[in-house]
Amino acid sequence: MMKRHFFSRQSYKAVIPLCIGAIGLLAYSVRPLTDPGDKPDENRFTKVVLAEKLNEPLEMAILPDERVLFIERHGQVQLYSPTTKQVKTIASIPVSTKYKDKEGNETEAEDGLLGVNLDPNFEKNHWVYLYYSPAGNESKNILTRYELRGDELVLSSKKVLLEVATQREQCCHTGGSIDWDREGNLYLSTGDNTSPRATLYAPIDERPGRGPWDAQKSSGNTNDLRGKILRIHPEADGTYTIPEGNLFPKGTPKTRPEIYTMGHRNPYRIAVDKHTGYLYWGDVGPDAGEDSVGVGPTAEDEYNQAKKAGNFGWPYFVGNNKAYYDKDFTTGKGGAKFDPAHPVNDSPNNTGLNDLPPAQPAMIWYPAAESKQFPIMGTGGRSAMAGPTYYKDDFKGAKRPFPEYYNGKTFLFEWMRDMILAVSYDSKGDMTSTERFLPNMAFSHPIDMAFGPNGDLYVLEYGTGWFLKNDDSRLVKIEFNAGNRKPNVQASANQKAGAIPMVVKLSSEGTKDFDGDAITYQWKIYNRTGGSKAGGQPTVLNEPNPTFTFQKPGQYKAILTVTDAHGLKDSREVDIMAGNQPPSVALDILNGNKNFYFPGQPIAYQVSVTDKEDGSLATGKILAKQVMVKANYQTEGSAQNVSEAERGPAGHKFSEATYLGAGQVLMEKSDCKACHFVDKKSVGPAFIEVAKRYKNDANAVASLSNKIIKGGGGSWGDAIMTAHPQLGQNDASEIVKYILTLSDKKVATPSLPTKGTYTPDKNEKGDLVLQASYKDKGANGLPAQTGEQVLVLRNPLIPLGTSNSQSKGVTLFKMGTQPYPIVIVMGSDTYVQFNKFDLTGVRTMEFAVAVPKAQLMAVGGRIEIHIDSPTGPSLGQTEELLPNESKDPADLFKPSITKVTVTPTTGQHDLYFVFKNEKAGKSPLFVPVTVQLSN
Known part of the structure; x- marks a missing residue:
């Protein structure tokens, strides 16, 4: 759940005896790529794994012979050979990977071996450039040049071109990406080297001794190389010159001429379009989950384009120049908003100019929640990174060039969200469209991308957890097939x-x-x-x-x-x-309702087991103690939402998803695993450690769910948790509740009898899952088989937002703090429908309905209950539900309760709640919230 603060740019074959058969012909009509300008089918691209289980890979360079040089943060320089299909460590660079504060406390740093690229004339001079944090007591990062001879990085050939002074007391933000333009100019990105712990907004703490918490010393400082993208021209003797067109002409007081763009937080991956000369980068943004008056806007990540040198605003602006306030960290009060046309840096930590160049807006900007401007970005954690711009003319004679469709498109990628984008431009170089590239192909935190000489797109995947040697960390390439494709086989x-x-x-x-x-x-x-x-x-x-x-x-x-x-x-x-027939297990409800349970009322059940080899439960060949019968509750409808296909018939194993509580389901679907593991530390603490710390804290659910939604830090060192406003209070609370259970000692639950009654808890709010299973003894020397049946009985309190279908005029929308969608009814003769409800024993239905006149102009009406169709047999109807005349905001959506005695019905039926008010026209009727079934 933590925010990614760093990172951003540039097959095996199963050996199986095969023969060609001669019988059976089948043809499928999938459009071939007939026009080079057509968007290619996704199935024309294949992901090939070259190496895996890497140790924090960061950046790579593809050699002319398709060898791949890549670096790992702890200092290893690795070389992949397409001939041997092996990875070889060719050098280990001594690097610093720790922060050490003034009290002597050490924490894991983002520092290390950060960037790599080849000289444009590599085939002649064999030069490789590395950017890293050298080991030792001096706080700095250095840009170096080495010679690569064959498979050897010659360490004695080292030349230091450039030093970037840093602080190693507090985290974070290194940048470190290297690229070139066609004129032989080298571009190097650097991060703001500033801790985000003082605030989720702009780190502009000007108090004495707080330099590590003030990005005005770096990103906003014209005389400092941090928080910048530098542009230099390396010379053969290991020095460099300054090309024309940088932000500050050489000799300008209080400036560094190396600066091309400034005002960056963490531009972790950059890429230069070799044809246009335009510079692209992703800037990883801060962590605030909401706007705050006097402080600043909601946090956003950025994708940027620089057609020329400029200031891109950090730490005074974010996104499309949304301004922060000039906060006084001594008093805690916010001053005036910063002006993007005339930003001023008056920090005592500033050694450069006070008056800064105008701030430039981002090309694409997006928060943790859904972006109105760029909905394609989705939701979740954020880490924007930039990749190459593709030109087919650069790959003449290549084996597998990408198609014409991607000509001139820039490939951007999102580290946290595991997505790749393709961006198109008009003739002026302005963005015109953005689309997903291979949305159905899975990636595990892509951290660098580059095209190889054969036309393949190489992708370096960092893997799931921070600061770890991840099993899913890998080097892959994406091959495009413009011709005949092999069959897609299903068996x-x-x-x-x-x-x-x-x-x-x-x-x-x-x-x-x-x-x-x-x-x-x-x-x-x-x-x-x-x-x-x-x-x-x-x-x-x-x-x-x-x-x-x-x-x-x-x-x-x-x-x-x-x-x-x-x-x-x-x-x-x-x-x-x-040779071993799986057992057949049947779990039968002997009385009453087969879909719902009623708290406090016993459920009679019976289990039967038969196994061809072992015998049966009925004959005594299988003993009752060998059969496991369990009852569990699944919170907030997590079990009822499992499909019939997932549940499976008797004798088949039930989907594991059914047994997960709502909190675990929500966590598995979120980006939590990017920063946390259950039982080991990543960039964030292990969940089990969180559970232990807050085990006896009565306010833990409220405080931790609030932190998940709004973001925060300081509780576990320097790590910052990004905001997750898209989750809502209820979802965040369920995640916290699940995490807190991890410290509980697991006690084996004894099996229930194979025949008997089970009485649901009167206070239970979840769904009841009854499970019966039997593992046989094996037969004919074959392994044992397990038979299982699971029945899910729903809680009788049903949110109408969980209906299976809705008619025209019924709107569902999800509110952040609500676990289910809200239903708004517009007009008469509309309805919601539920599939296959067993109404056996149901005597009353109690509706909770809000009729807010002041805000919704609701006119009220009634609810009719029908089975089998909207006009099918009627089981009853509510009284007229009248508008709520209150104007008190606290009472507007307060539901009223109305109970209906229904006509007794047995068996399963589709159930329809039909909404009526013949005089309403198209006016809103009401907001039906829940219906409670009772017997």
Whole structure:
């Protein structure tokens, strides 16, 4: 859940015995790439993993021979060889990776080996440039040059071109990205080297001794190299000159001529368009979750474009020049807003000019919540980064150039949100559109991107957790296929385990050829328990959907290979176990309602188990103590939202998602895992440590959920949690409740009887999950199988916002603090519908309905209850619901309660709540909130 403060730019083949079959033809009509200007189908791109389990990879450079040079933060220089397909450590640079405050306390730093790139004339001079934080007591980062001879980085060839003075007392923000323009000018990004702990807004703390908390010393300082993108021209002797066109002409007092752009917080990945010369970068923004009068605006990340040198505003402005206030950190009071046309730096920590160049707005800006200007950005944590601009003319003769469609587009990417964007421009270089690139391809925090000589797009993935050697950290490349594509194969079986003789229907349903080629099918069936490895011959079936009878016990593998008319092939496999029939488990409700439980009222149930090899529960061959029966509650409807397909029939395992509480479900769907693990520290604390610290804090849910929504820091060192306003109070609270349970000692719950009654808790608000399972003893030397059935009984309090469908005139919208969508009814004869409700035993329905006249101009009406259709049999209706005349904001949406005695009904029916007011026209009727079923 923490905000990413740093980072931003530039196959194996399974060996399977295959034969080509001659039977079965199928053609699918998927449009081939006939026009080079067409947007290509996503299936024309393939992600190839080259190396994985890397240790904090940050930046890379693709060599002319397709070797990949990349760096890891702790100082390792790595070289990937496409010939050997191996990664080799070719150098270890001594780097500083710790902060040490004045009291001597050490914390993990963002410092280290930060940037790498090749000299434009690398093929002749073999020069490699590295930017890093050298080990030692001197606080600085340095830009260096080394010679690469073959696979050796010659450490004795080191030349230091540039030093950037820093502070190593407090975090954060290093920048560190390196790129070039076509004139041979080197661009280097640097971060503001400023702690965000003093505030979630602009860090402009001018109090004595607070320099590490004041970005006016760096980003807003014309005489300091931090918080900038520098542009220099390296010379052969290891020095550099200043190109024309930088922000301050050489010799200007109180300025550094190396500065090209200033006013940056953490421009972690930059990229220069080699054709236009335009500079692109992502700037990782601050952490405030809301606007604050006297302080500043909601935090935003930025994607920027510089056609020429300029000031981009930090720490006085963010996004499209939203201004901060000149806050006095001594008094806590906010002064005047900063003026983007005339920003002034009057900090005592400033060594440069007081009057700064006008601030330039961002090209794209977005907060943690949904952006109205750029909704394509989505929601969540933020870490904007910039990648290359593609030109097809640069890849003439390449094996796999990207298509014409992407010509002139810039590839931007989002580290936290795992997305890549393609940005288009008009003839003046102004942005015209933004689109997702490969939205269905999964990435694990992309941290650098670059095109290789063959036209492939290389992507360096940092992995899930900060400061860790992540299992999902990898070097990959994305290949484009403009020609024939191999078939897309799907393979399945109607049963994967059973007693012998076992008749199995194998299926190739879903298999397709994207180019519409004729395709052939071949199945090969191996007995893994003694066949293929021992030299046994497979059974070969040359048809798409064969039926096969397994006569001998064993663990089998059925491999389907599909070949197109051009010889390209692909395979999928299915594991099958013959000789042990899975147990059949049935869990039956013996009385009353099959969809709902009623708190305090017993539920009679019975479990039956039969197993072909073990016997049955009824005959006593299977003992009751061998059957597990459990009852659990799932908070806030997390179980009721699982589909019938996920629940599965009797005898099949229930989806794991059903057992997760609402808080865990919400956490799994959020960006929490970018900064936290359950049981080990990342950039944020382990969840179990949070649970231990706040275990006895009665206010923990309220305080921590508020911090999740608004952001904050200081509780766990320098780490800052980004704001998550999109979650809402209820969702944030559920996440906190789940985290706090992690410190509880897990006590084994005894099984319920296989037949009996279970009485739901009178105070329970969640859904009831009843589960019965049996693990058999195995048979014929084969592993044990588990049979299971799960029944979900809903809580009888039903939010109308959870309805399965709504008619025209019914609007659902999600409010931040509400767990379910709110329903607003516009006009008469509208309705909401629920699928397959068991109404057995239901005697009354109690509605909570708000009729806010002052704000919604609601006119009221009534609710009719129908089954099977909106005009089907009526079970009853409410009295007329009258408008609430109160003008007190606290009472506007206060619901009134109305109870209806309904006609007794049995069995499952689609249930319709029909809203009526024949005089309403198109006026709003009311806001129905919940309905409570009672028996």
